[in-house]
Each structure stands twice: as structure tokens, then as C-alpha cells.
Amino acid sequence: MFFSFTKKAAVAKGVAALLLAVGAAASVQAQTDNLHRQSSIYEAPTDPLVLKKLDKWQDQKFGMIIHWGLYAVPGMIESWALCSEDWIERDSTVAYEDFKKWYWGLNKEFNPVNFNPEQWASAAKAAGMRYLVFTTKHHDGFNMFDTKQTDFKITNGPFAAHPRANVAKHVFEAFRQEGFMIGAYFSKPDWHSEYFWWPKYATPDRNVNYDIRKHPWRWNQYKQFTYNQLSELMHDYGSMDILWLDGGWVRPLETVNDEVRAWGAAIPEFSQEVDMPRIATMARQAQPGLLIVDRTVHGPYENYQTPEQRVPDHKIDNPWESCMTLGNNWGYVPNDQFKSPTKVIHSLVEIVAKGGSLLLGVGPKPDGTLPEEVVERLADIGEWLEANGEAIYSTRATAHYQDGSTFFTQGKNKLRYAIACLPEGEAVPTTLEWSGNMPKRGSKMKLLHNGKTVKWVKEGEKVRVYLPKSLSKEKGAYPALAFAFTAE
Structure with missing residues (x-):
């Protein structure tokens, strides 16, 4: 005013x-x-x-x-x-x-x-x-x-x-x-x-x-x-x-x-x-x-x-x-x-x-x-x-684009991406999970933050991803974690 x-x-x-x-x-x-x-x-x-x-x-x-x-x-x-x-x-x-x-x-x-x-x-x-x-x-x-x-x-x-x-x-x-x-x-x-x-x-x-x-x-x-x-x-x-x-x-x-x-x-x-x-x-x-x-x-x-x-x-x-x-x-x-x-x-x-x-x-x-x-x-x-x-860049939307605070995109190279938005100021959890956009059986999943592969397992209709312990050392250092994989 x-x-x-x-x-x-x-x-x-x-x-x-x-x-x-x-x-x-x-x-x-x-x-x-x-x-x-x-x-x-x-x-x-x-x-x-x-x-x-x-x-x-x-x-x-x-x-x-x-x-x-x-x-x-x-x-x-x-x-x-x-x-x-x-x-x-x-x-x-x-x-x-x-x-x-x-x-x-x-x-x-x-x-x-x-x-x-x-x-x-x-x-x-x-x-x-x-x-x-x-x-x-x-x-x-x-x-x-x-x-x-x-x-x-x-x-x-x-x-x-x-x-x-x-x-x-x-x-x-x-x-x-x-x-x-x-x-x-x-x-x-x-x-x-x-x-x-x-x-x-x-x-x-x-x-x-x-x-x-x-x-x-x-x-x-x-x-x-x-x-x-x-x-x-x-x-x-x-x-x-x-x-x-x-x-x-x-x-x-x-x-x-x-x-x-x-x-x-x-x-x-x-x-x-x-x-x-x-x-x-x-x-x-x-x-x-x-x-x-x-x-x-x-x-x-x-x-x-x-x-x-x-x-x-x-x-x-x-x-x-x-x-x-x-x-x-x-x-x-x-x-x-x-x-x-x-x-x-x-x-x-x-x-x-x-x-x-x-x-x-x-x-x-x-x-x-x-x-x-x-x-x-x-x-x-x-x-x-x-x-x-x-x-993010050069991607397009997928049919199943969101599961809670995890969002999905698809690259022109046909790779699928999962981007997990983490609560501001909190430490990275030891695992993440989402439903939909399941990785292809036997395929590798890459954590874009460091380019390394991460372990994942399928549990029913969900995928569980195990995160490196080193990520949890600094609270709030990671606004979101992105993963690249080949989808089913």
C-alpha cells in the first residue's frame, strides 16, 4: 500500500x-x-x-x-x-x-x-x-x-x-x-x-x-x-x-x-x-x-x-x-x-x-x-x-509424470529420469522409492550427481533405490537427486 x-x-x-x-x-x-x-x-x-x-x-x-x-x-x-x-x-x-x-x-x-x-x-x-x-x-x-x-x-x-x-x-x-x-x-x-x-x-x-x-x-x-x-x-x-x-x-x-x-x-x-x-x-x-x-x-x-x-x-x-x-x-x-x-x-x-x-x-x-x-x-x-x-534439458513429459515429490522426464535418447525433490534443509535419506516408471529388469541406474551407478530393487509396484551414505553428511546440500535409467 x-x-x-x-x-x-x-x-x-x-x-x-x-x-x-x-x-x-x-x-x-x-x-x-x-x-x-x-x-x-x-x-x-x-x-x-x-x-x-x-x-x-x-x-x-x-x-x-x-x-x-x-x-x-x-x-x-x-x-x-x-x-x-x-x-x-x-x-x-x-x-x-x-x-x-x-x-x-x-x-x-x-x-x-x-x-x-x-x-x-x-x-x-x-x-x-x-x-x-x-x-x-x-x-x-x-x-x-x-x-x-x-x-x-x-x-x-x-x-x-x-x-x-x-x-x-x-x-x-x-x-x-x-x-x-x-x-x-x-x-x-x-x-x-x-x-x-x-x-x-x-x-x-x-x-x-x-x-x-x-x-x-x-x-x-x-x-x-x-x-x-x-x-x-x-x-x-x-x-x-x-x-x-x-x-x-x-x-x-x-x-x-x-x-x-x-x-x-x-x-x-x-x-x-x-x-x-x-x-x-x-x-x-x-x-x-x-x-x-x-x-x-x-x-x-x-x-x-x-x-x-x-x-x-x-x-x-x-x-x-x-x-x-x-x-x-x-x-x-x-x-x-x-x-x-x-x-x-x-x-x-x-x-x-x-x-x-x-x-x-x-x-x-x-x-x-x-x-x-x-x-x-x-x-x-x-x-x-x-x-x-x-x-531437465531437451526432455519431454512422460505419461506418469509424478509420484509424490518425485517427478519424471524422458530424454530424446529414450532414457527415463526420476528426480526426487528433497525437503529443504534435511539430510538425504538412505533410500528413496517411487511407483511407476519402473527400470527395465537387469538394467543399471545412474545417479547424475556423481555419475555412479546405484543399487535398486523392485518391491511390488515400487522401486527402491539405495543411496550412497556419503550423501547424507551435509543437510540441505542436495535440493533434488536425479537418476537416469532405461524404463520397462
Whole structure:
């Protein structure tokens, strides 16, 4: 919840320091009240190049999504404080227009002089991540690339003279150098654009604030603005694998079904479509095989689905990823509470076993570096993947994907993997057992942690595995143990 500050303080130079408490509370609220719901409808692509890229993406399993923008300066929730909806709290003594001016005025303060995309890419690689999604523009409309469509961008402010002012370009290049698949996050709504939030009217919620049916010229200007920005990203920023479009309420009216209405957000009685067929044609001419992820807008431009901040409770046969935060927030918030490496590893294992990928969110500080605690936790996750990645990367789901806290995957080499998630902080037991996915009689089972074979026996409908005593010496040292075997 936004704490009290006077109108004078709201526009003062030092207000950013006072807002440090904003982000955590508001973002936690956002994660419970404002999640993108996954649609239950999926339409598989038919373009052979897209299918090939989709198969490659499904091999990667673990990616990083980076939210970085004006909101990093005060360390608050990304964009949403600009939106007047019931779940957003602001100080009642500050006029809404004054707040918007203050927020958008942060572009005069955002000066990430220590911007270090190589640090980000190195940390992601150390974590075992293999693809990137970078926020080129969030809903607040501030651009992290050198767009020619507006002056509201990182290259027009105190950072403009920096040799790396065109931030997105250098982020993409740094991650390409580490072998990552590259994705551009882009918000379909743009609350700073006069063609989306027309200054003539109030801005009551996340939607366009005028009737598109009565003002078609203005909306056509917005569609062209969106097309032009996406064209810049597709033509001027190197090879792209993924176009990750957020803001699922900006969609054709015919796609608004009961699932969308259940979000609880206001839904206008007119289309807010941005002409995805035209955008997709342009984008794939520039980037053949491009994966397009028009989140929650089921149809030909949602090449994979994106449940947010949760692990689905069952296996999903469509391509999908869970986008989740390492902390409580998408962007940088001081004193954020981060998930333990064990918790992230357990989520990754469960997601992969259910057929998905994990896109883990981190937020760089306003100076352009990742918090050290984030770097350390990513390294711990990567240490586990270094030894056990064979059971994660390039695998697919099996029919019997879970037995309690043990999950199963299958490699393209036909090997089966059992990944036993161990309680955090506890010692490794002397034996493990599971049902289903029985090893072939007389076959060997390998413990991926050390590459050695382990003894196993079949007991009725269960398999019992005997673990080396050396594993039980250090409590909490093993988040999960993975085994490779040939299944019956």
C-alpha cells in the first residue's frame, strides 16, 4: 500500500527515496489480484519454421525475464501505480495527475551509469538458463530501446550520452554472446501514448480511455505506432527468437470469453485489437520462424501459453512456460524477499515434468547491475543444474509424470529420469522409492550427481533405490537427486 507523502514531497527531487516501501506491498498485491490467467484454448502453429523453433525452445527449459525501467528508480511496482483500479492504492492526499507527472518524470532521473548486461548474461548462464526475455517497454510506455516513434525513451535523458544508451541492443548482444535464445517483451498497451490514454479524458483503468468506435482515427494511429515500434525491434536489434507480447486485455473482442471476464478487470464492449496478422507477417518476414507469444489471446499468435506466478496442477500437453519471480516483485525493490535456490529448483523440476519451461524474473538495480543476492542464488541453482541438467534439458513429459515429490522426464535418447525433490534443509535419506516408471529388469541406474551407478530393487509396484551414505553428511546440500535409467 502506498504510504502517505505530501503533494510537495511527491514532486520533490528526493521522493524516490521515500518510495522504497511502495514496491514490495503493491507488487505482492499485484501477484494475487492481477495475474494473467492462462487460457485453456491452444491453436498449434502450422509454419514449419515456427514449429522447428518451438521444438528448439522446448529444449531450453529455463529462461530469464528481466523487468527494468523507470520503476527501478524508486524501487516500486512496475507501471501499475499509474492505473486507477481497485487493487491499486495511492496516497489520497496526492492528486492522480500529479502522481502520473511525478512517475513519468522519473525519466529525468534514470541514469544507470553502471549498466552491465554482461554481468546479467554471465549470471544467467551460471544459473543454467538458456533463453532471455527482456522488457523493451512495459505498460508505462517508457522505452528501453532507441525507438524513433517517441521521445519517451532511455536514449533521451541523462543516460543519452552513454555509449550503451540503447539498452535493449546491448542486452540482446550480451546474451547472444552466451548462446541464449533471444526474446523481446513488449507491452501492447502504452499508457504514455496519447493514442491509448487520450489526455482529453480521465484514465479509469488499464484499457484505452476512449470509445474506439467513435474515434477510429485515433486508434488507427495507435495501431500504426505499435506496428512501427515492433518493426524497429524486429529489423534493428539482431536475430530474434521470441516476441513476447504482454497486456492481454488489448485483444479482439471476439476473443473475450468467460475466462477473460473472470479476470475481474474491466472489459470494453469494443475491440482493442492491434492487427496481429499484419504485425506477425512483418515480424516473420524479418525473423523467419519467430515465436509469437500474444499472452492469453488464444489463437494463431499464442505459440506457447504462459501461466503466471504458479505451477499448473497437472501436465499440459501444449507448449507452455510458467513465468515466476525470484523475489516478490518483477522489478527491483529494495529488501525484496527472494526464493531459496531449493524452492526454485523444485519448481523447475515440477514444471519440466509437467511439460513446461520456467521463465524466472529478476530486476536490475537503477544503476544497471543485478543485486548480489540475486547473482548468488542464481549461481546456486546453476550448480545443481550443472550436475543434473541431463534430466531437465531437451526432455519431454512422460505419461506418469509424478509420484509424490518425485517427478519424471524422458530424454530424446529414450532414457527415463526420476528426480526426487528433497525437503529443504534435511539430510538425504538412505533410500528413496517411487511407483511407476519402473527400470527395465537387469538394467543399471545412474545417479547424475556423481555419475555412479546405484543399487535398486523392485518391491511390488515400487522401486527402491539405495543411496550412497556419503550423501547424507551435509543437510540441505542436495535440493533434488536425479537418476537416469532405461524404463520397462
